[in-house]
Amino acid sequence: xxxxxxxxxxxxxxxxxxxxxxxxxxxSGVFVRLLSEPDPWRISFYRAGAMTVAVLGxxxxxxxxxxxxxxxxxxxxxxxxxxLFFGVGSTLYILAVSRTSVANVSCLTASxxxxxxxxxWMFLGERSGLAAWLATAxxxxxxxxxxxxxxxxxxxxxxxxxxxxxxAFAGQTVSLRKYRSTELLPAICVGGLVVSAAMPFxxxxxxxxxxxxxxxxxxxxVQLAVPIxxxxxxxxxxxxxxxxxxxxxxxxxxxxxxxxxxxxxxxxGAIVGGGFIVAAVALVVTQRRQGLPVPRVAD
Numbered sequence: 001x002x003x004x005x006x007x008x009x010x011x012x013x014x015x016x017x018x019x020x021x022x023x024x025x026x027x028s029g030v031f032v033r034l035l036s037e038p039d040p041w042r043i044s045f046y047r048a049g050a051m052t053v054a055v056l057g058x059x060x061x062x063x064x065x066x067x068x069x070x071x072x073x074x075x076x077x078x079x080x081x082x083x084l085f086f087g088v089g090s091t092l093y094i095l096a097v098s099r100t101s102v103a104n105v106s107c108l109t110a111s112x113x114x115x116x117x118x119x120x121w122m123f124l125g126e127r128s129g130l131a132a133w134l135a136t137a138x139x140x141x142x143x144x145x146x147x148x149x150x151x152x153x154x155x156x157x158x159x160x161x162x163x164x165x166x167x168a169f170a171g172q173t174v175s176l177r178k179y180r181s182t183e184l185l186p187a188i189c190v191g192g193l194v195v196s197a198a199m200p201f202x203x204x205x206x207x208x209x210x211x212x213x214x215x216x217x218x219x220x221x222v223q224l225a226v227p228i229x230x231x232x233x234x235x236x237x238x239x240x241x242x243x244x245x246x247x248x249x250x251x252x253x254x255x256x257x258x259x260x261x262x263x264x265x266x267x268x269g270a271i272v273g274g275g276f277i278v279a280a281v282a283l284v285v286t287q288r289r290q291g292l293p294v295p296r297v298a299d
Contacts, residue, residue, distance in 0.1 A: 008092070015235025015285055018246045021227035021234065026253035030261045031219040034210050039093045040204025042171055043216055045196055048090065051120060051228065052075025052192035071186040078179035082187035085175055087194030089168030099158025103150035107253060108162035110143045112242050113244040115170035120240040124177055128241045131287035135280040136241070139248050142276025145269045173243050176235035179279055184232050245284055252277050 032038045061066045096105045120126040120255045144151075176184060200206055208216070236242060254275040258264040266274075 010191070012235045015232045015246065017234035018238060018243050019249070021230040022249045024223055024227035024230075024245070024249050026250045027223045027257055029217070029254045030257045031215060031223055033258065033261075036209065037212060039203065040098060041199050041206075042206055042208055042212075043208050044090065044094050045199035045203065045221070046208065046213065047217040047220040047224055048192045048195035048199070050217045051224040052062060052196065054221045054225035054228065055189050055192070058225070059185055059189075061186055065197055070183045071189075074184075074186050075179060075182060077183060078175065079187045079190065081175040082172060082179070082184050083191035083194060085168045085172035086188055086191030087174060087198070087252040089165055089207075090191070090195045091202070092168060093165045094159050096162040096165055099155040099161065101152055102189060103147035103172050104152065104159055105162045105165070106277070107143055107147050107151060108159060108297075110140055110248055110251070111163065112166040112169045112173075113139070113241050115167045116173055116244040117241040117280070119170055119174040120177065123174060124240065124249075126177070126239050126241070128239070129287070132241055132284050135284035136245060139245060139277045139280035142273040143248065143251055143281065145256075145273030145276065147273075148269060149267070170240070170244055172237065173240045176232055177240045177243075178289065180236045184235075185229065188228055188232065219222050232237045242284055246281050248277055248280055261265075 005267040035043070055281075056067075059070065063070060082222075093105070096109075113132075117128045117132070121128070200249075231243070238246075255264065255270050255274075258268055266273070
């Protein structure tokens with residue numbers, strides 16, 4: 001039985017892991033701006049492949065000859081849920097941004113904490129307190145402020161797909177929580193293979209020049225593999241709704257890196273909206289009213 005001190009330590013550790021993962025996830029915009037031909041299908045194909053190889057390498061370094069055993073003995077329900085949500089969510093995201101505006105996709109996928117709260121209550125018994133719901137409302141308002149001048153009617157199919165992306169991300173996070181006592185990175189590897197396998201059928205041409213190839217491979221490792229490992233580990237300690245809410249900081253970090261890296265000055269709406277998002281995350285992290293006590297899981 002873990003003590004309150006141990007629970008607090010583990011919770012803070014989990015929050016730190018999600019924050020670090022979000023910072024790395026948010027580097028996507030900088031990488032894309034450095035590409036000479038930023039085709040979304042091509043990026044996903046090579047990025048997912050690089051991520052799969054990198055995560056597999058991490059597992060091999062961690063478990064050595066026992067790596068395959070973690071694939072073979074993984075609960076089939078966990079394998080199916082995590083790999084499916086990861087693979088489908090990643091693929092649908094590319095489909096969404098190809099059919100509607102990035103602003104629309106960003107706003108609609110920000111509904112992930114709402115889906116996460118509902119799914120976590122249904123399947124995990126995690127109840128979200130008033131602070132979490134207030135923080136989610138504040139974060140959604142902040143995201144609206146960031147993108148309000150770029151929101152458009154868009155393609156309705158693309159908008160609906162963006163909602164499914166939010167649901168898939170929430171489902172992935174809840175699945176990571178549900179099966180957190182097992183090693184779930186093999187399921188992420190399978191999900192990466194699903195994405196790489198799907199791209200040639202959805203895109204036109206997978207050929208890529210050396211400059212872009214090296215950037216996308218680096219993107220697959222730095223912007224996807226490393227943070228997904230951290231995110232999977234964080235699921236051992238932090239509730240699903242809180243994880244997805246912290247992940248909304250991507251909307252804050254992404255323009256920040258674009259400003260520092262390539263000189264894109266954020267709008268006043270982005271700055272004010274970012275303030276709402278940061279305040280919302282701070283509220284839910286410090287209040288820590290994320291439901292039932294979470295049992296400690298050994299590293």
